[in-house]
Amino acid sequence: xxxxxxxxxxxxxxxxxxxxxxxxxxxxxxxxxxxxxxxxxxxxxxxxxxxxxxxxxxxxxxxxxxxxxxxxxxxxxxxxxxxxxxxxxxxxxxxxxxxxxxxxxxxxxxxxxxxxxxxxxxxxxxxxxxxxxxxxxxxxxxxxxxxxxxxxxxxxxxxxxxxxxxxxxxxxxxxxxxxxxxxxxxxxxxxxxxxxxxxxxxxxxxxxxxxxxxxxxxxxxxxxxxxxxxxxxxxxxxxxxxxxxxxxxxxxxxxxxxxxxxxxxxxxxxxxxxxxxxxxxxxxxxxxxxxxxxxxxxxxxxxxxxxxxxxxxxxxxxxxxxxxxxxxxxxxxxxxxxxxxxxx
Numbered sequence: 001x002x003x004x005x006x007x008x009x010x011x012x013x014x015x016x017x018x019x020x021x022x023x024x025x026x027x028x029x030x031x032x033x034x035x036x037x038x039x040x041x042x043x044x045x046x047x048x049x050x051x052x053x054x055x056x057x058x059x060x061x062x063x064x065x066x067x068x069x070x071x072x073x074x075x076x077x078x079x080x081x082x083x084x085x086x087x088x089x090x091x092x093x094x095x096x097x098x099x100x101x102x103x104x105x106x107x108x109x110x111x112x113x114x115x116x117x118x119x120x121x122x123x124x125x126x127x128x129x130x131x132x133x134x135x136x137x138x139x140x141x142x143x144x145x146x147x148x149x150x151x152x153x154x155x156x157x158x159x160x161x162x163x164x165x166x167x168x169x170x171x172x173x174x175x176x177x178x179x180x181x182x183x184x185x186x187x188x189x190x191x192x193x194x195x196x197x198x199x200x201x202x203x204x205x206x207x208x209x210x211x212x213x214x215x216x217x218x219x220x221x222x223x224x225x226x227x228x229x230x231x232x233x234x235x236x237x238x239x240x241x242x243x244x245x246x247x248x249x250x251x252x253x254x255x256x257x258x259x260x261x262x263x264x265x266x267x268x269x270x271x272x273x274x275x276x277x278x279x280x281x282x283x284x285x286x287x288x289x290x291x292x293x294x295x296x297x298x299x300x301x302x303x304x305x306x307x308x309x310x311x312x313x314x315x316x317x318x319x320x321x322x323x324x325x326x327x328x329x330x331x332x333x334x335x336x337x338x339x340x341x342x343x344x
Contacts, residue, residue, distance in 0.1 A: 002173030002174055002175040002236060003178060003234070003236075004174075004234070004246075004247060005230065005233075005247055006247070008247045008251055009174060009177075009210055009215060010214065010215055010218055011186070011208040011210045012209045012210075012211075014206070014209045015206075015207065016071050016073065016188070016207050018209075019071070019073045019168075019185070021333075022073060022074065023074040023076060023165075023167050024068075024073060024075050024166060024167060024168055024170045024188060025078050025147070025157035025160045025166040025169050026075050026076065026077050026078065026171070026189065027176075028079045028135070028146070028153060029079065029127065030153070030172050030173065031060070031061070031077070031188075032057050032061070032127055032132075032135060033125055033127060034060070034189060034190050035056055035057045035060025036054070036060075036127065036131075037121075037122040037125045038056075038060070039059055039060050040056065040118060040121060040122070042114060042118075043114045043117055044105065044108070044109070044114060044116075044120070045109075045117075046121070047059055057127075058138060058312060060189070061135055061138055062304075064189045065139070065144060066142075066323075069142070069329065069330065070326055070329040072329070074296055075144055075170075076144065076147060077135075077147070078149055078153045078156050078157045078160070079132065079136070079146060079147070079153055080149055080151070081148060081149045081151045081152075081153075081287075082150070083151065083152065086237040086238070086278065090236045097123070098123065098124050098125065098126055101120045102124040102126075104116070104120040104124075105117055105123075105124050134307070138304070138307060141299070142299055142300075142304065143296055145293070145296060147160070147289075147294075148292075150287045150288065151286065152175075152286060152287075154169065154171055154179055155283075155286035157169035157170070157171070158176045158180050158181035159179070159180075160292075161182055161183065162181065162182060168181065168182070168183035168184065169185070170185040170188040171184065172187070172190070174210075177226065178235070178283045179286060181212060182211070182212050182213065183209065183210065183211055184209070184210040184212070186207065186209075186210070187207045188207060221251070224259075225254050225260075227260075227280055227283045228254060228261070228280065229250045229251055231274075231276060232254070232260055232263065233247055233250050235279065237274075237278075238272075238274035238279045240272075241272065242267055242272040243271035243272065244271065253266075260276060261277075298330075299323060299327055299330070301320075304323060305319060305323075
């Protein structure tokens with residue numbers, strides 16, 4: 001889930017079309033988990049092919065990425081590597097939670113409770129190795145670059161944004177701000193109409209833009225202080241943070257004492273159990289790689305149809321129509337003198 005900065009983050013609702021001509025480093029795992037959770041049938045089951053293999057991730061990746069390409073956005077997907085040791089507690093907790101949800105999902109299917117089946121199905125999502133492999137292959141065929149991070153994908157995407165190799169990092173979580181991305185774009189791959197859990201209510205999910213320097217100026221703190229604030233709240237490296245502290249109270253404490261470590265001296269040590277400096281270094285000095293290239297290429301129409309339609313039973317007519325629309329849009333972008341061109 002990442003760090004909970006929502007109550008203090010100033011964000012601006014935007015349109016995807018506002019990012020025409022810009023490159024976005026998308027948190028791949030974050031997006032694929034969203035696709036697997038959201039793209040499901042009415043009874044809560046994921047989309048599947050004739051052999052029973054899940055295809056929700058491929059459906060989301062193909063159609064959402066196609067939409068970005070049609071709008072003139074240059075996506076690059078950044079995949080996670082090995083998580084830091086301090087994240088092991090969160091990883092194990094998530095694994096147990098998904099297993100428990102899986103059992104509830106199967107029970108809901110047995111008794112015919114579609115609402116609970118959908119709810120527990122979303123919570124039981126598991127991203128398997130073969131899903132990652134097919135996702136990377138699909139992106140290659142679509143001419144979209146991928147980057148393999150040595151550790152956290154959000155850290156790598158933020159690093160790429162800081163270097164100016166991409167315009168912004170794109171993720172649902174706010175961790176990218178702690179990693180120092182100058183801009184964070186949310187709801188890039190899940191914008192649209194969404195049903196609220198346990199309620200027969202639908203909301204419109206729109207893209208959001210957070211400018212880091214603007215946020216820091218409004219909060220009256222530095223980037224380092226933002227990281228320290230996040231640690232007090234709790235991150236994936238120190239879940240729970242300091243007992244009793246939320247974003248607003250942590251902000252007041254940071255501004256009063258100047259830094260997180262000084263603030264901790266004023267707090268009962270029984271309310272937290274984590275190594276402050278160790279957690280802080282994971283955000284300020286994350287493991288990243290310079291070894292990547294960002295080259296967008298032409299669509300491999302035949303390859304995409306072979307993968308999606310012949311291998312995973314996608315509608316040939318619908319896939320061909322989407323590819324024709326994307327090809328037409330890319331052709332126009334390459335003619336547009338106001339853009340740098342598409343192929344690079």
